[in-house]
Amino acid sequence: MAKRRAATRTTRAGLPLIVLSTEPGLTLQDRIRRAVREAVEAGTLPAGSRMPSSRVLAGQLGVARNTVVLALQTLLDDGVLSARARSGLYVAEDGGTPVPRLETIGGPSEANPHQAWRGRFRSAEIERSAFRLPPDWQRYPFPLLTAQFDRSLFPVREWREAQRHALSVREMDRLTGSAGEADDPLLIEQIRTRILPRRGVSARPEEILVTAGAQQALFLATELLAGPSTHAVVEEPGNPDMRRLLARRGAKLQLQPVDEAGLVVNAGLSRADIVYVSPSHQRPTAATMSMPRRRALLDSARENDFLIIEDDFECETHYLDRAYPAIAGMQTDGRVIYVASLSRILAPALRLGFMVAPPEMIEAARRLRTLVSRHPPLNNQRAAALFLSLGHYDAVMRRLSRVLRLRLLALRDALNHYLPQWVAIPPIREGTTYCVQGPPDLDSAALLNEAAARGVLIEPLDDYFGRADPPRNMFRVGVTSIEKDRIREGVARLSEAVRALTMDVSAALPADGAGSLRGPALRKAMRGATLLCRTVYGDPCTIELAPDGAMSGRAGADGEDIDTGRWWVEGDLWCRQWTSWAYGEVSRLRVRITGDRIEWFRPEGGSLVDAGVLARTD
């Protein structure tokens, strides 16, 4: 025993140092293989030299001998090591450097290399939003973002399971066999039978093309349909990348306004060749296009003979009982290219989407896709197909809807509480985001920085506007990346940032509170009053103040949101406390009444908090 130890120590002392990497995700065997390989490549284990025995190596590395034996066997299979009869393992003569390492004669990083390129490429054509998320955005405590995904919502277990199936021997055979233009037939079938029926769309297999995300589908559509003579109508505000894709083709762009029912359909569409629309949740406003508007758009398409590119953005976050069907499912004459993404269900990084269109269009798009990038990776197509066929789609849809809906409600409550005088446009009750319009003097770029300094990330909206002078006082807050319980604090910090930037002096009360109601007058004015307000998300809100200090409120488009509370007066401050609204907390405010207008102010600083109409006083 003592002897063996000594021998080991001696050998160990003479051994080249083999250091196991600590990179996670690797098995011990992998680490050994990698370490040996790197030692060979570095010359630490010279070609032709004898390898230490597995026992010695196991001792040196402090791992089980079996593990070392298996690792060495693989290195032997790979030709890194070679075996000599009765003599053990050696580093192969050509093991470390089978293909000669070439001496670098020059290379792009040498000398004055880029002169040749100056002005050669048309990069200026592709403008990019000035706004870019910080790369470490996930480390911010309050990412009030949309489109960025929440890892906690990703169906890790289900996806891993689908991937494992896709790694079966039989599936791997498929991978190596195919190199054609075709998509995975199983994925096409799953899209056809599981996803499209939920959107009211029926399609034959030859009417579906899998794409590298919805973005590639939009690219293929614009390349095939738009040119310098094309009159293209896009939403304003709208998807900036769609504007850029059309601009690349030299198309004439018409910026058509958006309201709470989606793209405005009017005589402005009469000259259109193509109309791009995101009816499920308009980008960026999240407005859902109403059914009458959808029908009007289809009528206009027939009348004016244009085609519709329907971007079914965030179709999976319908919270209402009944989703509207996609426009592609309402048409009778095949004028719609339907584009959707699987990224929300799977993960943005997997880049899978699809296009539904008449077979001629799909055939043309398939040819173009082949020319520019062949097909989206078949291993991911198959894994997605298995994921869908195992029924995970419905389950994840349900989970997403439930979680995101609760988050959106939390956001709406927080905005209402902390930024009540601001306007969320248009009023929405679906999707994952609110567009917020601040006071005219707000500079959203400054707010972005001010908020980020407080750990809050928001998204500016100027890139969504095609017009030359986008409003600078708008931004977007979203809930795809933040837990429900963190939303309130995030919005509270955002409102601090807002206050730090926008001191609307004209709207503020003087420091001494001059103009606001005092003690008894205040109590008298409020007793029995009915207050008509609007919530920040655009719904009407009626508050009744009973003479006995009881308070009841009713909000929502159908008055479906009700609450009760108490109100009272403390000195010159009007106080209120709801049971659940405004987090059930006590608010103390100064009140000014001018005619039938009632305004609330913060006691400290005197800034305007909210305003409404005093409908009736007893």
Add this chain to the structure above:
Amino acid sequence: MAKRRAATRTTRAGLPLIVLSTEPGLTLQDRIRRAVREAVEAGTLPAGSRMPSSRVLAGQLGVARNTVVLALQTLLDDGVLSARARSGLYVAEDGGTPVPRLETIGGPSEANPHQAWRGRFRSAEIERSAFRLPPDWQRYPFPLLTAQFDRSLFPVREWREAQRHALSVREMDRLTGSAGEADDPLLIEQIRTRILPRRGVSARPEEILVTAGAQQALFLATELLAGPSTHAVVEEPGNPDMRRLLARRGAKLQLQPVDEAGLVVNAGLSRADIVYVSPSHQRPTAATMSMPRRRALLDSARENDFLIIEDDFECETHYLDRAYPAIAGMQTDGRVIYVASLSRILAPALRLGFMVAPPEMIEAARRLRTLVSRHPPLNNQRAAALFLSLGHYDAVMRRLSRVLRLRLLALRDALNHYLPQWVAIPPIREGTTYCVQGPPDLDSAALLNEAAARGVLIEPLDDYFGRADPPRNMFRVGVTSIEKDRIREGVARLSEAVRALTMDVSAALPADGAGSLRGPALRKAMRGATLLCRTVYGDPCTIELAPDGAMSGRAGADGEDIDTGRWWVEGDLWCRQWTSWAYGEVSRLRVRITGDRIEWFRPEGGSLVDAGVLARTD
């Protein structure tokens, strides 16, 4: 016991039929989940109905109860089933159809749907080769193809291992977190340190962009660098998709000839703005560009101020001791965009490639890539990076080189034996393919069919030619998809197909053998003769016929390929047998000598087999 059985039977009789799918690749648990889900969706298990107990289900399905319990638990998690206290599992009220299935109002497949689309899209711009592999090409016994991959060469085990690592929790987190423009830094690092040094190229991370296969890299380069005012030089014959990409941009195309040293560099390049070149293995000829030619091209680029797009096609199949460095590694002024694929090492279906260029170009290409398809899927990028970092790249390279080299030698021997009078151009000794030029009257399209009828697949070459009248008598045979031992039989069958199509009457001997040498005269003419031939692959071959019947041969560019054998005369036929050449088999041939030209003919039918020069007779 008897009672329990009876109860089971009764319940079983009343059970809706749940049929497990037999689709491979699914675990038993998955099958149960899918079957229950389908039964719910089909209404066989109505919403709200009570589920049979796990014991009963296990009995019905003939599986372990534990398996059923786990499957039911997942269905419960997914909301397909719901649990009621002390009462068991029920089909959830909304379990089967959580999102309402919309009635299809219309859809692309209705009525007369495509009228709206006629003439709207520019599909005609994307021509496509008339040749398409049969979809079931893998079932042909002799696929003499290149570019199609051989599943037996795919590193299934290694790739599956890398994918498994990429599915670790930590890696999955990355997937859901990122949605930016960036590639996987680990893959960039592996390309930079493992692949590029072998090609003599050094690059910084910001000089590398991962692409959806080499094809997307070529697309990005042409989009950024070519326009109507661009004078673009391409190889003739050459990559047809490159011509199409340039044509899309409206570039002026110049078809520059290719010889055995690759693209011809001459004054024809003086007007070039861009030159596309595939120096490792020219597509389709597989010619490797010589070092002097590479230097001349770089000199010409400087002199004429053009950029080079270097497609390092099949760089992994260098069989020589020392590969030439990529042109990108020889430059001193950064004029080269280097494009390569990882598909040969991984699998074509995974679609990964990359581009190396100056940072400004990479930045522009990244923007464009983002606009057209975002980034290649990060799960595959990470799996590829792990695959490389575990050292599999070198191992697979070595295996590929070894196998493909032996196959190419087998193909060359077979062509030499069965189609000796044909010409393989240019003479090559690397790559995976021979271009073959048949007699002028050969119609390669007809040969394709004739060969396919014999189970042999070959590839026509006309699509590789940009000129209006591509030669019809050329085709390509390759070895990426056929086992070495099947190559001889494949070529033998191909030569049958050739003979069935091309009876070159003018070259044939008359049926009575008139004009050929007879018995003693034949022996006299051959005794002591030296014959100068060319092999089908273009190398010189010298055969010496000793008076005593011994025979020695020397072939190859440096005479490195030698063999010995016996020759003799049987009646009016000259007979020979090599030790290893011509498979060591006996050949019996008629001989005609005209001046110093010697021709061999098949005794049956009299068709020409081969010809040479009679250098000297004793």
